[in-house]
Amino acid sequence: MTTPLRPNLRRPLLLALAAVLVLSFAAALVFGAASLAPDALWLGFTGRHAQLAPLDHAILFSIRLPRALGALLVGSVLGLCGAGMQGLFRNPLADPGLIGVTGGAALGAVLHVKFAATTLLGVSVFLGQLTLPIFALAGALFAVIFMHRAAVVEGRVVVALMLLAGVGINALAGAGTGLVLFFADDDQLRQFTFWTLGSLGQVTWPRLAAAFPFILPAVILIPRHARALNALLLGEAEAGHLGIDLARLKRTLVFATAAGVGAAVSIAGGIGFIGLVVPHLVRQCFGPDHRWLVPGSALLGATLLLAADLLARTAASPAELPVGIITAALGAPVFFSLLQRGRRSRLF
Amino acid sequence: MKPVLTATDLVVRRGDHTLLDRVSLALAPGRVTAVVGPNGAGKSTLLRLLSGELSPDGGLVRFLDRPLSAWPAAELARHRAVLPQESDLHFPFRVEEVVRLGRIPHSGGGDSAADHALARTLLARVDLTAFADRFYPTLSGGEKQRVHLARALAQLQPDPAAPPPAARALLLDEPTASLDLAHQHAVLALARDLARREHVAVLAILHDLNLVLAYADDLVVLSRGRVAASGPVASTLAPTLIHEVFRIPARLIDLGDGTPHQLLLGPAAL
Numbered sequence: 319m320t321t322p323l324r325p326n327l328r329r330p331l332l333l334a335l336a337a338v339l340v341l342s343f344a345a346a347l348v349f350g351a352a353s354l355a356p357d358a359l360w361l362g363f364t365g366r367h368a369q370l371a372p373l374d375h376a377i378l379f380s381i382r383l384p385r386a387l388g389a390l391l392v393g394s395v396l397g398l399c400g401a402g403m404q405g406l407f408r409n410p411l412a413d414p415g416l417i418g419v420t421g422g423a424a425l426g427a428v429l430h431v432k433f434a435a436t437t438l439l440g441v442s443v444f445l446g447q448l449t450l451p452i453f454a455l456a457g458a459l460f461a462v463i464f465m466h467r468a469a470v471v472e473g474r475v476v477v478a479l480m481l482l483a484g485v486g487i488n489a490l491a492g493a494g495t496g497l498v499l500f501f502a503d504d505d506q507l508r509q510f511t512f513w514t515l516g517s518l519g520q521v522t523w524p525r526l527a528a529a530f531p532f533i534l535p536a537v538i539l540i541p542r543h544a545r546a547l548n549a550l551l552l553g554e555a556e557a558g559h560l561g562i563d564l565a566r567l568k569r570t571l572v573f574a575t576a577a578g579v580g581a582a583v584s585i586a587g588g589i590g591f592i593g594l595v596v597p598h599l600v601r602q603c604f605g606p607d608h609r610w611l612v613p614g615s616a617l618l619g620a621t622l623l624l625a626a627d628l629l630a631r632t633a634a635s636p637a638e639l640p641v642g643i644i645t646a647a648l649g650a651p652v653f654f655s656l657l658q659r660g661r662r663s664r665l666f
Numbered sequence: 667m668k669p670v671l672t673a674t675d676l677v678v679r680r681g682d683h684t685l686l687d688r689v690s691l692a693l694a695p696g697r698v699t700a701v702v703g704p705n706g707a708g709k710s711t712l713l714r715l716l717s718g719e720l721s722p723d724g725g726l727v728r729f730l731d732r733p734l735s736a737w738p739a740a741e742l743a744r745h746r747a748v749l750p751q752e753s754d755l756h757f758p759f760r761v762e763e764v765v766r767l768g769r770i771p772h773s774g775g776g777d778s779a780a781d782h783a784l785a786r787t788l789l790a791r792v793d794l795t796a797f798a799d800r801f802y803p804t805l806s807g808g809e810k811q812r813v814h815l816a817r818a819l820a821q822l823q824p825d826p827a828a829p830p831p832a833a834r835a836l837l838l839d840e841p842t843a844s845l846d847l848a849h850q851h852a853v854l855a856l857a858r859d860l861a862r863r864e865h866v867a868v869l870a871i872l873h874d875l876n877l878v879l880a881y882a883d884d885l886v887v888l889s890r891g892r893v894a895a896s897g898p899v900a901s902t903l904a905p906t907l908i909h910e911v912f913r914i915p916a917r918l919i920d921l922g923d924g925t926p927h928q929l930l931l932g933p934a935a936l
Contacts, residue, residue, distance in 0.1 A: 322758060408754075474754065549770050551757050555719050556750055560821065561743025561771040606757035 322605035331603060332610065335617040339390075342624040346386040349628060351636050352377060388521035389623045392582045393592060395533050397619020399578040400593025401600075401612050402540040405547035406466070406571045407475050410601070410656055413594030413649075414579045417469075417480060418487025419461040420590060423576075423583035424513040425491040426457025428498045447528045455532060455580030461487050462572045474553070515642030516589030518627045529581040536578030537616075539570055544608035547571075551606060589642050591649020592619050598652055622648075667694050670730065670833040670867035671746070676715055677724030678708070678891075685711050687891045688725070693867035695833055698858050700878040700899070701871045703888035704912055709871045710751070712888065713839050716869065717748045730833055743771035744825065746835040747818035751843060753810070755802060762798040764813050765789060768820030773827045784823055788816040791856060793849065807844040815841065815853060822866065836860065838870040842877065850874070854881040875903065875916075879926045887911055900927075905935075 323331065348354050354374055361369050362378050370378070396414065403419070404412045414420045430453035434446075464487065469480035492514065499510045512520065540547075546567050549557040558564050582589070600614035623641070626648070630641040669692035678686040686708045693699050701709050714720040715727055718734040727734045729745060737745075747768070755764070765785040766776035774781045789798050792812040797805065802813065815838075824830050838857065842850040858881050860866045872878050878885060878899060885902045887894040889911045895902050908916040908931070917935035919928045929935075 408756075410757075545770055545775060548767060551759075552755050552764075552767065553750070553753055555714075555717075556748075556753055558719055558739070559717055559743065559748040559750075560767070561740035563739050601757070605763075606759055607763065 322601070323603050325605075328604050328610050332614060332617070335614060335621065339617050339621045339624075342621045342628075343386055343390060346389060346624045346628050347378065347382045350377075350382060350631050354378065354382075384523050384526055385518050385521045385627070386624065388518050388526060388585050389627045390620045391526070391530070391533055392518070392586045392589065393623025394616040394620040395536050395578045395582050396589065396592040396623070397596040397600075397615035397617075398536045398540050398612060399575040399582070400619070401597040401608065401615040402536065402547070402571050402575045402578075403462075403593065404597055405550055405608060406568065406575070407469065407480060408551055408553070409475055409477055409480065410598055411477065411481065411594070411653070413591065413653075414458075414575065415588065415590035415593060416488075416653070417461070417465050417484035418491060419458050419465070419576065419579050420583060420588045421488045421491030421495075422461030423454040423458035423580045424588045425494045425498075426453040426455070426580065427583055427587075428495045428513055429453060429457075432498050432502055447524045450525070451529045451532045451581050451584040453580075454584040455577050457491070458576040458580040458583070459572070461491070462576050466568070466572065470554075511640055512587040513583075514588050515640040516587035516645075517630075517638070517640050517642070518586050518623075519638055520587075521585060525585055529585045532577045532581035532584075535574040536581075539574040540578075541612045543567060543570060544612050547608040547612075548606075587642070589623070589645055591645045591653070592623060594656075595645075595649045595652045596622060598656065667696070668730075669693055670695050671716060671835045671869075672728045673712075673716060673725065674728075675725035676712070676722045676727070678711055678715070678720070679723050685891050686715070686722070689888070689891070689893055690725075691886050691893070691896060693835055693869055694884070695865040695867050696861050697883040698854075698861050698868045698870065698881060699884040699886060700882035701869060701886045701888060702873065702875065702878060703894075706890075707888040708891045709888055710839060713748075713837055713869070713871060717746070717837055718742065719748075729835070740771050743821065744828070745831050745833065746837065747821040749811075749815055749818045749836070749838045749841055751839040752807075753814055758801045758803055760798070761794065761800050761802055761805070761813050762786065762789065764802050765816045765820050768817035769823075771821065772823075772825040774825075780826065781820075784820055785816070788819050788823075789813075791819070792816045793852065808846060808849060811841070811844055812849065812853070815856075819860070822860075833867065834864070835867040835869070838868065840871050840873070842872065842874065850877060851880075857881070875908065875929050875931070878903065879929060903929075 344359060347359055348356055358370060358374050367375060399414055403414055404410055427450060430450050434449055465483055468483035469475055495513055546562045549560045549562050554564055596619040597611060597615045600611055600618055604610035604614050626644040627641050630639040630644055633639055671693040673691050676686050676689045689712060703709050715722050729737060762785045765788060766781050769776035769781045789795055792815050794812055822834050822836060841853050854877055857868045861868045882899050885899045886896045894911050895907050905916040905918055914932050915935040917930040919930060
């Protein structure tokens with residue numbers, strides 16, 4: 319087992335993570351199928367738009383900026399929700415993707431695209447966009463609540479039940495998503511990859527704006543409950559003895575993570591493994607204290623997704639890999655190493 | 667002395683089974699109360715009721731004058747701490763961090779300089795000074811249990827920034843279960859000390875009746891969900907009762923030198 323850093327190194331490392339995030343964000347804006355000159359950023363963000371070539375201006379503000387912001391928001395919220403859910407289930411394997419929450423959100427989103435969007439778009443374009451995250455949230459919420467009922471027996475998480483219930487929910491949600499899209503037209507059918515593997519290729523300003531309010535509960539509530547999450551790591555009964563209002567804490571976490579995952583899915587589809595890999599890596603460095611784990615996961619999640627998306631855009635340029643393939647390639651080995659370690663310490 | 671924690675006619679049912687049947691007890695400040703009984707007698711269920719983790723199907727638990735349900739969770743946590751039988755903490759906290767988790771209900775939250783100092787002091791009291799910076803999952807079962815005892819003691823330490831608590835209680839669920847002989851005695855001596863010096867009301871579920879004789883003041887004997895006997899240890903723990911409840915022969919030995927009586931149990935008592 320690698321051991322966490324000495325406590326006095328946590329703050330410098332967190333600052334370094336923040337700095338790397340800023341650099342990745344800048345790189346995501348500059349590089350791509352058509353690279354911009356670095357000074358384009360300078361011109362673009364110091365109010366001298368006029369000096370930018372019209373094409374560069376369009377690339378920067380209509381394509382790259384929403385996409386990079388999307389990666390930033392989705393990556394950080396998936397990191398946050400991964401940390402929150404692993405705290406709720408007191409297990410490092412509780413990834414929103416693995417335990418079916420992402421799948422539930424994707425099914426909600428697909429149902430919206432198929433049935434609600436056309437109806438609501440008739441009423442107003444904005445309403446059509448705005449309701450997408452609500453449907454995704456509802457799907458995610460069902461999955462988290464079901465999962466918690468299935469996996470927690472008398473206050474103890476039964477890991478095997480959690481993973482098996484995740485297999486079940488994922489199969490069900492995947493079948494539901496496939497079924498809805500099977501009866502859809504060709505264009506919607508092609509979106510199947512988007513909802514199951516995820517991509518940042520469809521991020522637009524309205525979509526970001528619609529999802530943003532649903533990201534806030536995760537961003538605000540999960541860090542605020544960091545201390546309670548620490549107590550919860552001792553066990554549900556033990557957290558109760560320490561004066562934590564368990565029922566309220568669990569309600570809060572279930573809602574915040576479902577909203578966060580729902581928002582992430584509505585922006586970028588079902589990107590997997592970020593919620594698994596990121597808190598795991600951060601825990602390796604910072605230890606399990608949620609007051610470091612939660613902000614660290616937000617920063618690293620954003621950085622990782624920005625980097626993965628940059629790779630997805632440039633590796634096979636001008637074609638684009640689904641970013642979910644890259645996150646899965648990073649995530650699967652971590653998953654198996656966690657299984658291995660769990661077996662050794664008899665977690666199951 | 668006014669009791670700290672009072673249970674009146676507690677009833678717990680699960681389906682057709684009655685796990686606890688009209689169980690009453692009172693924990694007095696400054697005294698150690700032992701709860702003994704065969705497996706399945708309802709000891710752990712009783713402790714879960716007393717800690718507020720479980721609500722009874724009948725009866726009432728009061729801390730001081732108020733029912734447990736009328737206490738805000740955080741405020742109750744500043745008055746009573748619980749040592750669980752085992753804890754399934756698998757994350758790599760340092761030992762000293764686990765102890766400071768006990769300060770969560772208090773104003774410092776575990777981060778103040780005083781909390782850091784307190785954690786070190788308490789680790790010394792449970793004989794784990796050298797383990798402060800070790801990672802908790804690498805410890806043995808008995809060492810882990812002592813870490814949690816230190817955590818419970820940290821939780822009971824009054825907050826200097828708040829008015830002192832009117833009374834405090836410490837509930838220990840089989841505190842000696844995975845400890846070696848020396849630490850079994852050390853932990854119970856520590857609990858008795860806490861009762862004598864700081865007037866904490868201590869309850870401990872125990873199996874070893876000789877430890878009960880050595881360290882407890884009062885005794886509650888549970889058998890099949892009912893109180894078979896209760897009262898001061900010396901007058902309650904009789905060989906006939908032991909035979910009735912535990913189904914083994916017992917003989918009390920008085921060494922005549924003022925030390926607590928000893929029990930011979932099983933074949934040795936015949």
